[in-house]
Amino acid sequence: MPRLAIVTGGAGGIGAAIALELATSGHNVAILDINKQAAEETAEKICASVAREAVIAVDADIADDASCDTALKAATAHFGSVSVLVNNVGWDRILGFLETDAAFWDKVIAINLRGPIGLTHKVAPMMVEAKWGRIINIASDAGRVGSSGEAVYSACKAGIIGFSKTLAREFARANITCNAVCPGPTDTPLLHSQLGEGETGQKIYEALKRAIPMKRLGKPEDLAGMVGFLASDKASFITGQTISVSGGLTMNG
Template identity: 85%
Template sequence: MSRLAIVTGGAGGIGAAIAAELATLGNNVAILDINKEAAQETAEKISDSVGRDAVIGVEADISDDASSETALNLVVEQLGPVSILVNNVGWDRIMGFLETDSAFWDKVIAVNMRGPIALTHKVIPMMLEAKWGRIINIASDAGRVGSSGEAVYSACKAGMIGFSKTLAREFARANITSNAVCPGPTDTPLLNNQLGEGETGRKIYEGLKRAIPMKRLGQPEDLAGMVGFLAGDKASFITGQTISVSGGLTMNG
């Protein structure tokens, strides 16, 4: 029997790679994204690639509880209860902390922490009923070691790491695991938008490559394999862990 996985922010970048990996592994997949057309297009491409129809794209603004709940209800109506939740959605702009304001803080917190927490709160009861579940929060190495120009984002990702560990403790006996995966610098549209197209952005990009022992930025597919593993039965005894996928940039032991 196929399990249903939700991937938020799954229309492109890391999220799309994760959605493709989970579908390839035999799961039904619902891509939730604020860009409805992109989510549906990505779902169609994945369906064509894996030869399965049970991949759908649904519009959802994770920062808005009503939008998130509407999307979840639609997904459950079409594909059944959720077994795997990948909180992948993220948003930020690189700015010094004193350049930011309360409106910016609110948006960063809503997208990167509060929204994922709210969606998880709605999904866990389904997992409890099934006595099986996988929660995978895409955090960031910024939440482990900090990142200049990303003060509030780093705080949110650190919060998601703590959230993941607490869920792991609370729901372990129900056969629900909860882990955080931390990408290092990854070549995605989000990173490119943050850096911009100017000379300064290019210097930062090249500096990141030099700092990584493998001398390249991560690719979305580098994250997808780890998420696919954690979402499956072979990872049933792994919970409460924070795993960096960073080409060796961070080596926490």
């Protein structure tokens, strides 16, 4: 029986590529997204691509516990217990720290840190009971090295990295792995909305390309392949790791 994978923020961009990767590799997938219409369109395209009813769209606001409860009930009623959790959803605006305020901080923290923690707390007991699970948190290189204009977002993603390492330690004996995948600059609608459509945004886009040793921005598929691997049995001895997918923009070692 196919394992169920939850992908938050899976309606488009990196999340949609991850959902396709997991469905292609044999998983059932529940896309949890606040944009239900876009999620349904993505689910339909993936089902057509893999020639089976492998993906459903579920309306969910990651920042709202009650919404997540309802979404999980819908997903598990359709596909059974959750085996793979991909905390992919994220949101930010590029602003200098002194240009932000408490309302902005609260929104960034709710979506990028509090939401994934809350959802993981709901899903992990299913994995513990099954004695098998994969938790894959989409963090960011901003959480590893910082990023100008993304102070609170960087703090949240650093928190996700620490959260991932701690879960890896706590759940290891239950055969549950937890890893953080850190995208570098990735060509997605979110990035373009952050940069804007004007000349300044285009200059930043080109500067990002020049800074990356591979001389291109990441593609959603670049992240999806790593997530697919970490969700598989082949990655059963990999846990507590922070993996940068950035074309060499940042390097460990």
